[in-house]
Amino acid sequence: MTVSRLRNIPGIGVDRMGDAADAPKNRNILRLENLDTDLRPPAEAIRRTHEAVDDDDANSYLPFTGQTALRQAVVARMKQSTGIDYDAGSECIISAGGLAGILNVLLSILEPGDEVVLTDPTYAGLINRVLLAGGVPKFARLLPSTDASADGWRLDLESLASAVGPRTRAFLIMSPSMPSGFVANETEWHAIAEHCRRTDAWLVYDAAMERILFDGHNVIHPASLPEMRERTFTVGSVSKEYRMIGWRVGWIVGPERVMNDVRLTSLSNVVCQVGIGMPGATAALTCADDGVAQAVAVWQARRDFLLNALRDLPVVRPDGGWSLLIDTTQFGIAPPDASRLLLEKGEVAATPMNGWGPQAQRYLRFVFANESVERLTDIRERVRAAWSI
Template structure:
């Protein structure tokens, strides 16, 4: 019998699609189902990680909040994004990946039944972690249009209630590529202030912005430093998925509890991963600008090739959504047909929000344009359109 905390957690779907693509053993399959990338991490991060394998200091539980050099590098990164100073000892904790950090934060701020507002669509793993921590997910709708995705401010206001404890926002958001504007961030911040709610900001893709967009960090908004908990990682921007190194930065008043949760949950981070993460954050060339340029090229190629389909433009991130209901296909059926007839692995967005189930996701971070060249023919073979 499933325990109650798992009853409303359906999974994320990506694992099943990945298994299906792997089991086919067909190297011609386009791997658009999972947030991997073929772009290399910073060379200095790889070199320092190799050295850490033989470094006894990296083979340790201590310090429990993460290596000092890494915490200092994270704080310096936060200063660049926000203009705000944080204390590396009391306001920063290293986590075993960004999502472990998200869960530890939610476990630290939620009482059972507290509500957390997320966008719809959003990553199923965020929704699931709210439920796992005893919270109740509420949703503010993202509206697709010619201008990409926009946050429905009326829907946001309607999602706020007397039990709202936090707003959990990712920008750029996964899976849509939604990037919050100044106006949207101002509305989010206003609700946090009026409701005395936390803003949990998932900054995993913060700098993966297209078309010249600039980072807007919500902690820099008026009266938001004391209300914002930022969770980041080296997985996406720095292409270091397997290192499992993330961080949590926030005001000392809550970080004391987050530290206790972190100690009780994962205890410590990946020791040999932290020196490489520090190198990524401090090296002279982290490769982020070059990587973003390549991902934008792939996005633009797909938008061009699929222009006659209901694809919504992402303004950042690693993926885009196609509205299969407009094609009179359910997203699970569309996904099965793509793999069987088009040799394309793509994940249906079931469980990624109430409206999200009408979409299928194409990840463009892991396949070069040369491999994507026949994508429209593959889709036509699968869906007959």
């Protein structure tokens, strides 16, 4: 019997797709279903993590809010992104990965029935965490373009306004966004900020992919906008930009007036972070060459290859992130069926976007973070074999 808080949570689908891709033996399956990457973390982060295994100070619960050096490194990075000073002691908490940080923030700011505005499509895990925290998701539509020379996705500002109501308590926005690769521009961030100010709502900014930007896009951090420092939580991690998925280290930066509540939630939930992971995370944030620019260049090359190889199909160009979406309903195949056929006939693992927002169910996601261009060379032939198009 399912408890009520789980009744409307379908999962994320990626886990089931990953299990299906792992099952066949002796098959050359392209792994486009999950947000892993084959690119290595910063060398200094790996070296420092090895040292931490033998460091008794890293085998500790303390400090509960995260190691001091890491919190200082996080607020230094925030200064670079926002131009704003944050206090490492009172305005930064280290979390056990970025999504644990988001859940802790939502649990700290939502009353049951409060509404949270998200983009559509968006990561199912964000929607699920709103539901777990007792919130009600409301969706602002992203508008796709399949013209390779145009913006891939734009936020429908009328849909954004329609999603805001008397019970709006927070906006949960990721940019670049999973799974679409939507990157909010200045006009869109200002519109979101204006709704936050007008409704006295929080902005929870998922910055996990903040610097994974293509085609010369620049970081726009919403906390730097007028009157937004005091109502913005920035939640980041080393998982994506620094290619450190297994470390499970993230952070929450927000205004002092509410961070004590977030601290209490964090202590009551995961308690503390991965002790041996934090020194490596600190090294990643402070080393001379974090490899982010080089990694972004590789991911953009993979994106560009896929866009060209699939140019005759309804693929929407991502402006950042690790994945792109294809609208399989436009050629008459529901995404779950498209996914099944791809795996069975094309040896490609890709996840349908059911549960990733109301309009997301039209799409199948291709992740390009974990397969090289050389491995992707025959992707169009594999798709043709699976879908006969």
